[in-house]
Amino acid sequence: MTTTPLTDLKDEPRIHFWAVPDLTGLDFDPLLARLLHEDPVTRVRLPNGEGHAWLVTRYEDVKFVSADPRFSRQAVYGRSITRVAPHFIPMEGAVGFADPPDHTRMRRVVGRAFSARALETLRGHAQSVMDRLLDRVEEHGPPADLMALVNRPFPLAMVSELMGVPEGDQPLMGRWTDGILTAGAGREAGERAKADMARYFTELIGRSHGTGQEFLAAVLADAVDEGTLDEQEAVGLAVLIQIGGAHAVRNNSANMIYALLTHPAQLARLRAEPALLPQAIEELLRYIPHRNAVGLSRIALEDVEVGGVRIPKDEAVYVSYLTANRDPAVFADPEEFDIGRADNPHVSFGYGPHYCPGSMLARIESTILLESLWTRFPDLRLAVPEEDIRWQRGALIRGPETLPVVW
Ligand code: FLV
Ligand code: FLV
Numbered sequence: 001m002t003t004t005p006l007t008d009l010k011d012e013p014r015i016h017f018w019a020v021p022d023l024t025g026l027d028f029d030p031l032l033a034r035l036l037h038e039d040p041v042t043r044v045r046l047p048n049g050e051g052h053a054w055l056v057t058r059y060e061d062v063k064f065v066s067a068d069p070r071f072s073r074q075a076v077y078g079r080s081i082t083r084v085a086p087h088f089i090p091m092e093g094a095v096g097f098a099d100p101p102d103h104t105r106m107r108r109v110v111g112r113a114f115s116a117r118a119l120e121t122l123r124g125h126a127q128s129v130m131d132r133l134l135d136r137v138e139e140h141g142p143p144a145d146l147m148a149l150v151n152r153p154f155p156l157a158m159v160s161e162l163m164g165v166p167e168g169d170q171p172l173m174g175r176w177t178d179g180i181l182t183a184g185a186g187r188e189a190g191e192r193a194k195a196d197m198a199r200y201f202t203e204l205i206g207r208s209h210g211t212g213q214e215f216l217a218a219v220l221a222d223a224v225d226e227g228t229l230d231e232q233e234a235v236g237l238a239v240l241i242q243i244g245g246a247h248a249v250r251n252n253s254a255n256m257i258y259a260l261l262t263h264p265a266q267l268a269r270l271r272a273e274p275a276l277l278p279q280a281i282e283e284l285l286r287y288i289p290h291r292n293a294v295g296l297s298r299i300a301l302e303d304v305e306v307g308g309v310r311i312p313k314d315e316a317v318y319v320s321y322l323t324a325n326r327d328p329a330v331f332a333d334p335e336e337f338d339i340g341r342a343d344n345p346h347v348s349f350g351y352g353p354h355y356c357p358g359s360m361l362a363r364i365e366s367t368i369l370l371e372s373l374w375t376r377f378p379d380l381r382l383a384v385p386e387e388d389i390r391w392q393r394g395a396l397i398r399g400p401e402t403l404p405v406v407w
């Protein structure tokens with residue numbers, strides 16, 4: 001009989017085929033839940049791309065992989081790694097595919113657009129945009145679809161303002177964003193939407209040179225003029241911020257409303273203790289399964305041990321921020337949605353150098369949305385039983401198709 005050292009066995013975990021089912025409500029992907037508890041550093045094969053990739057699910061391991069420079073985003077570009085989307089979301093040269101120091105150089109430019117002063121200006125603008133949208137909800141009367149009337153237009157207006165996209169072009173931006181951030185529409189539709197939006201931003205940045213304005217397209221144009229960014233990098237940055245800003249908050253904020261409407265005890269507590277709102281938003285961010293499957297992988301530049309398992313050089317690794325947020329080693333009763341949770345170091349905005357640059361804007365938007373909605377409509381309820389809400393299919397970021405409410 002031969003004996004195999006345990007370390008060798010652990011080098012070759014099985015490969016799980018991840019079919020990525022269309023989930024509904026706030027249901028947690030059952031495969032992800034199982035892997036976190038039973039096979040925390042494992043291998044998966046997703047519906048698109050080729051081969052397999054590693055998947056890391058525990059909180060500490062997720063933070064390790066997303067912050068360690070031996071895992072590269074740049075090395076992902078041009079490789080047909082197994083993935084959920086038929087196409088890659090970032091363009092060539094985009095910040096999502098960059099490693100430090102290039103990554104650091106690109107992020108410094110957008111940092112100006114997300115400065116404390118810029119965010120204060122946006123906060124004032126956000127409240128007036130929200131007030132106008134809620135006027136329209138009131139004029140519409142119950143039942144009204146919040147997705148169409150509020151959750152979609154609000155973040156789209158905010159990120160468009162930040163970017164310098166005129167109001168008249170926002171519907172077009174919305175359509176391109178949906179085309180890019182949908183797995184179900186197919187590769188060609190995704191690539192076409194990406195190319196169309198890239199052409200738009202090339203022109204917008206082109207028109208913004210030397211205008212001295214503060215919107216992001218002008219800041220990017222200045223950075224190109226100064227030689228800090230090349231044009232491809234500037235356009236790639238603009239596309240990622242526009243789509244992330246419009247799409248992620250649209251869906252996540254709709255899921256926040258749904259979570260509160262379907263957890264009446266938590267909603268009642270929040271209504272009774274409005275000072276809990278910031279903490280409630282952090283808990284919503286932790287608890288809501290933001291996306292299907294996993295986003296963009298990294299490549300191991302050398303053999304690296306993660307959670308006691310050796311990940312070989314040149315292999316792709318995914319992390320799941322969703323499972324990290326439910327790791328019982330960090331969060332007590334992780335399956336409970338509890339707005340009383342005070343210690344909440346969730347990783348819903350990622351971790352390490354690629355940490356979401358828009359996290360503070362997302363928090364401002366979600367705060368204004370929840371605060372304004374329940375101030376205006378204290379008796380807000382779903383207009384249909386929760387099982388009748390339809391959820392987006394073939395989505396990367398999860399959310400309802402419509403959110404019909406009465407008040
Ligand atoms: O910006 C990214 C992102 C945003 C998001 O809302 C969900 C994601 O999974 C991702 C991602 O995987 C990579 C990004 O760059
Ligand atoms: O959902 C994804 C995503 C979202 C995003 O806003 C930016 C991204 O780079 C991505 C991505 O790379 C993969 C996704 O599935």
